[in-house]
Amino acid sequence: MRLISARQAWHDCMYQGGSTMLENLVDRSVWGQVQFSEIDNSLHCIAHQALSGRFQHAIASLPVELQCFGHNLYAPEISTRQSNQWFEIAHAMAWESWPKRDELAEEKRRQAQWVAAGVLYRYRFMVQGGMGNPDPLEQPRLFRAWLQDRHGVILDRRNWSREWGWIVQELFRVCDRLDRKALMPLALVLTEERGLATAA
Template identity: 25%
Template sequence: MRIISARQAWHDSLHHNRDSVLAVAAQKAELGRKHGTGEGKVIVMLEDHDGQQVARTYKSRQKGDNVHETRPGRRLSTDQCAHMLAAGLIMQAIDTLPKPVQHFGHYLYSPTATFNDLSIAHGMVWLSSGLDKLTDKQRCRAYWMALAAIQSHKRIVSGGEELAPGEVCMIMEERTGCRINPSNWARDYAEVWAHLAKKVDGLDRTALRPVAEVVESLLSAEELSSNDYDRWIRQPGEKAA
């Protein structure tokens, strides 16, 4: 897991990479692990009734035998250990946030975001919008504009473009059933849209703050190889030796 930014760290902490077979084999070779089936037999020296030593050959356990044991897998590598530790620090930071803010961040950055995350994020933006003075008709449209503002922000932080006025109007039309003319955007909707976009950005900053602190602590450590486990066993904020 590479640490680049708070947004990337949030996403990658909930995403488990799978190394290639050759990469895992190289890791095991570096750690000095030896695995293999060998000849599949064990020779044991025993004594017969006359006290003479005789050799007995027994079949050894092979892969697929019904034996309860822990076998090494592709997850046992220094990279995976580093990933799990870094991910744990990030998830611990996320867990310090209020639950609704966690859902807001998960919708923006989690690889497994759900409709529940979006629903809670939408409610947070709308309840904190302060648009109570609008008329009923305006408030109905602004409510769905808040949903569009979240989706627009997610597109922006993912490297895309902000939703165009026509796209926002289409979202409102689909949910209100009323025809909305994009040509009236500057007059009727631009101010409300800018207000909602600012609210979404503020909530995003709140959600990222504890994660950014952990990321900054990790990045402040001396630059080491991504395979160097020592980089990750230091606690956030601890100075490199």
């Protein structure tokens, strides 16, 4: 497991790539293989699982909604059904965490909920893989086209920054705040582990 960032740790601690230790042992016994080298290849897997357990425990300490928000952003292996559930919870959480939603007119509030879904999609793309990916829908015309194609929502292009640009920026800030909250316990474990690694 690489100790690069809390985002990377969330992804890696949930990733169980390759075969498990038990599958390895079964394969060895079926083929009658004996390992004669002094280095056991399964030690890397054991170290990964032990370290993963610390990060998984940190994730489990979060409220369920924040866990879903984090899983929506960083989970490596997900089913469509599970992904949709996480997205719905993350979307509801982002929407409910935005205090200015009640200031909007009814029609604009309905459209802004879909804008929140789009912002969450964009934010996820930008932070996946550690972070630093470019925003795929940064240009307003691309974002409007995506909303229309994906959700059937048509936003007026006139006065974009006055009508919708500020809402998009506010919702990005909400996603960032929730992301920081979700990553905080992992960052603490990461700091501890880095301290142990440098001390050793």
